[in-house]
Amino acid sequence: xxxxxxxxxxxxxxxxxxxxxxxxxxxxxxxxxxxxxxxxxxxxxxxxxxxxxxxxxxxxxxxxxxxxxxxxxxxxxxxxxxxxxxxxxxxxxxxxxxxxxxxxxxxxxxxxxxxxxxxxxxxxxxxxxxxxxxxxxxxxxxxxxxxxxxxxxxxxxxxxxxxxxxxxxxxxxxxxxxxxxxxxxxxxxxxxxxxxxxxxxxxxxxxxxxxxxxxxxxxxxxxxxxxxxxxxxxxxxxxxxxxxxxxxxxxxxxxxxxxxxxxxxxxxxxxxxxxxxxxxxxxxxxxxxxxxxxxxxxxxxxxxxxxxxxxxxxx
Amino acid sequence: xxxxxxxxxxxxxxxxxxxxxxxxxxxxxxxxxxxxxxxxxxxxxxxxxxxxxxxxxxxxxxxxxxxxxxxxxxxxxxxxxxxxxxxxxxxxxxxxxxxxxxxxxxxxxxxxxxxxxxxxxxxxxxxxxxxxxxxxxxxxxxxxxxxxxxxxxxxxxxxxxxxxxxxxxxxxxxxxxxxxxxxxxxxxxxxxxxxxxxxxxxxx
Numbered sequence: 001x002x003x004x005x006x007x008x009x010x011x012x013x014x015x016x017x018x019x020x021x022x023x024x025x026x027x028x029x030x031x032x033x034x035x036x037x038x039x040x041x042x043x044x045x046x047x048x049x050x051x052x053x054x055x056x057x058x059x060x061x062x063x064x065x066x067x068x069x070x071x072x073x074x075x076x077x078x079x080x081x082x083x084x085x086x087x088x089x090x091x092x093x094x095x096x097x098x099x100x101x102x103x104x105x106x107x108x109x110x111x112x113x114x115x116x117x118x119x120x121x122x123x124x125x126x127x128x129x130x131x132x133x134x135x136x137x138x139x140x141x142x143x144x145x146x147x148x149x150x151x152x153x154x155x156x157x158x159x160x161x162x163x164x165x166x167x168x169x170x171x172x173x174x175x176x177x178x179x180x181x182x183x184x185x186x187x188x189x190x191x192x193x194x195x196x197x198x199x200x201x202x203x204x205x206x207x208x209x210x211x212x213x214x215x216x217x218x219x220x221x222x223x224x225x226x227x228x229x230x231x232x233x234x235x236x237x238x239x240x241x242x243x244x245x246x247x248x249x250x251x252x253x254x255x256x257x258x259x260x261x262x263x264x265x266x267x268x269x270x271x272x273x274x275x276x277x278x279x280x281x282x283x284x285x286x287x288x289x290x291x292x293x294x295x296x297x298x299x300x301x302x303x304x305x306x307x308x309x310x311x312x313x314x315x
Numbered sequence: 316x317x318x319x320x321x322x323x324x325x326x327x328x329x330x331x332x333x334x335x336x337x338x339x340x341x342x343x344x345x346x347x348x349x350x351x352x353x354x355x356x357x358x359x360x361x362x363x364x365x366x367x368x369x370x371x372x373x374x375x376x377x378x379x380x381x382x383x384x385x386x387x388x389x390x391x392x393x394x395x396x397x398x399x400x401x402x403x404x405x406x407x408x409x410x411x412x413x414x415x416x417x418x419x420x421x422x423x424x425x426x427x428x429x430x431x432x433x434x435x436x437x438x439x440x441x442x443x444x445x446x447x448x449x450x451x452x453x454x455x456x457x458x459x460x461x462x463x464x465x466x467x468x469x470x471x472x473x474x475x476x477x478x479x480x481x482x483x484x485x486x487x488x489x490x491x492x493x494x495x496x497x498x499x500x501x502x503x504x505x506x507x508x509x510x511x512x513x514x515x516x517x518x519x
Binding site: 080085087088092100101104284285 | 471477
């Protein structure tokens with residue numbers, strides 16, 4: 001529980017609490033003032049999203065407060081649920097059954113076990129190299145060559161996105177940053193706050209000002225106004241959080257900009273998958289947001305970049 | 316004990332496939348009904364059960380193959396005591412049909428029924444032709460509601476011939492009840508029932 005004695009960590013928690021209270025207040029006011037039918041639907045969804053944010057924040061903070069293991073378990077469970085959503089909407093053949101069993105019950109737990117014992121060398125290559133080569137081998141042994149390349153790629157990419165990329169978030173805890181010992185949980189907090197706030201602010205600016213669509217065929221809700229407003233706001237918040245990181249303010253701003261852009265890229269690529277499969281959301285687990293994968297799509301792309309930039313420049 | 320085993324199994328299936336039930340054509344009800352579904356996996360009955368409120372779950376009884384479910388003690392316990400299955404000998408088709416016709420006595424006036432009219436588990440790609448058992452039951456109980464159910468993705472969770480499940484999301488869609496029309500011949504009734512199930516696949 002040593003993080004609860006870390007003043008900076010507690011300030012961050014207060015910030016999150018105030019932000020949630022503020023958005024809950026705004027949501028309630030909107031619910032009482034908006035009249036149009038279309039507006040009411042948007043506000044109802046907004047308030048669902050805010051309720052879910054309370055729950056997600058509480059779960060995340062409780063996991064972080066237990067120290068390293070809680071965070072590893074939480075992100076491990078998240079990966080498992082995300083992979084399940086990904087494979088559910090991705091058509092595979094019955095002959096892929098055993099391969100999928102390995103993906104869910106061997107590779108996913110093993111990757112997070114590597115994170116928990118801080119074995120960087122293996123963590124960084126296990127899924128790209130070993131799991132990546134095992135998947136086609138197991139498929140070939142199953143003796144079904146129909147759509148072999150496509151099936152292999154689907155399972156490999158599912159593992160890369162949902163397990164490998166997401167595991168970079170708790171892997172932040174294994175970095176040895178001089179002068180920042182045993183405070184890495186705040187790096188994880190920084191990543192989650194900046195990336196998720198970027199998503200939220202893109203949504204807010206998009207709803208308020210959005211006119212020009214970025215990629216109408218991929219994601220009708222992503223607009224240039226939302227993009228610029230969201231990325232700038234997240235960069236500003238990231239810069240303002242420099243005191244809880246090993247970064248200087250300008251470094252924190254640059255890194256926040258980078259991971260917000262990566263998060264945007266993640267959301268866009270996941271939208272492309274959803275449009276290809278003809279679905280709106282990956283699931284229905286999180287009220288107002290859709291599935292787990294809908295919520296962490298930005299983390300998938302941002303976490304590996306954040307990890308490696310921090311590791312290269314600060315350790 | 317029997318009730319607890321049933322609840323544990325349903326809980327496990329919920330964790331495994333996150334069962335999503337859509338009652339698109341009717342509401343869950345204690346009323347006596349016959350639920351007929353496509354058959355793709357061993358877990359089909361459990362997923363259907365998970366869609367019902369626990370209060371009357373065990374009053375919805377599956378029809379199962381006698382040869383398979385009486386072979387070992389565990390299976391016998393599960394079929395007879397936990398699922399309260401109605402076991403039908405499939406090896407002799409004529410006797411099987413006879414026992415289906417007398418099913419209304421076994422059901423009484425309260426219990427509902429789950430039947431998989433395709434007979435054996437298919438590959439899940441399409442709903443295969445129905446066996447005549449559903450027609451025999453419907454003719455014997457002409458006033459009862461026949462509810463079509465489409466089970467989705469379960470063949471991928473546990474395909475035929477596999478024993479290790481993969482935790483994909485699965486679901487059950489309940490359609491609008493149908494009834495047998497007086498004078499309707501067997502073949503067209505069975506085809507109408509089959510379409511009622513396969514249309515739920517596209518409608519979701």
